[in-house]
Amino acid sequence: MWRGDPEGGRLEDFTVEVNEGEVVLDIIHRLQATQAGDLAVRWNCKAGKCGSCSAEINGRPRLLCMTRMSTFERADVVTVTPLRAFPVVRDLVTDVSYNYTKAREIPSFVPPAELAPGEYRMQQEDVERSQEFRKCIECFLCQDTCHVVRDHEENKQSFAGPRFLMRQAELDMHPLDAAEEQGLDRKTSAQEEHGLGYCNITKCCTEVCPEGIRITDNALIPMKERVADRKYDPLVWLGNKIRRRS
Structure with missing residues (x-):
């Protein structure tokens, strides 16, 4: 997970529990609740219709709420970073x-x-x-x-x-x-x-x-x-x- 602001940042590793049927946004919310309460992420509908939770997952631009964890292997490291084309505000939030x-x-x-x-x-x-x-x-x-x-x-x-x-x-x-x-x-x-x-x-x-x-x-x-x-x-x-x- 990328953590930082306009001055700079870094990737930090977290281990988070994953349940059946969950999407990446679920994991982000669990991470906020248990390990990183100050993590900034933009989201709204969690139904793939508002376009708010855009980020890059393993380098590919995707919606956090429409990317199922089941698409990854259990041993995979899932890297979540902010949209690369726009200035970072904080963590996963960018200025669009x-x-x-x-x-x-x-x-x-x-x-x-x-x-x-x-x-x-x-x-x-x-x-x-x-x-x-x-x-x-x-x-x-x-x-x-x-x-x-x-x-x-x-x-x-x-x-x-x-x-x-x-x-x-x-x-x-x-x-x-x-x-x-x-x-x-x-x-x-x-x-x-x-x-x-x-x-x-x-x-x-x-x-x-x-x-x-x-x-x-x-x-x-x-x-x-x-x-x-x-x-x-x-x-x-x-x-x-x-x-x-x-």
Whole structure:
């Protein structure tokens, strides 16, 4: 278990009783109750729906409440450390405010001017496409494992990370979003303001998502393709020129 604060820290060994059916968060709570009453850990629902108890277990970003102890051998040493991509507050608690800053930078849904609330209509296929991305619980495991954020602190200024590029992609493919009519080009914004080009589609964000969202295949790659079409397809370029001229 990693113990420390922004000034530094270290791994400390603990031996804790494990009962059948328990998850890592249960062990953390028992550790707090019996051996380390000042251990800091963030959690809330213990049902894999709030995203609060994100940490790294044996080096892999995971939810403490969704990682069963039965996945480890009895003789295994289970190492729990804070999210590596974000500054440590204390012990397993990290400062994830970077993510909320990026969330505020993403322009929200722009409703169509000609439709009143209650008049929106969408094809079921479009509903299902967006619904996958709406399953996100904002645990920020994808943000933590993305090497663009994790290994390069200087990129945080210009890179939104997979969670918020996924949000851009969701809004860009939304059939009722009227952003372009208001002069907002989400494709250009994703590429030039939020760092879509930094993503090299290694799919590490998809691999750690506890909701099973196919972030890379269904959001980031399609968004990259639409950006490329806008920028390099000669027919799209010509069509945009004609549209602007008319």
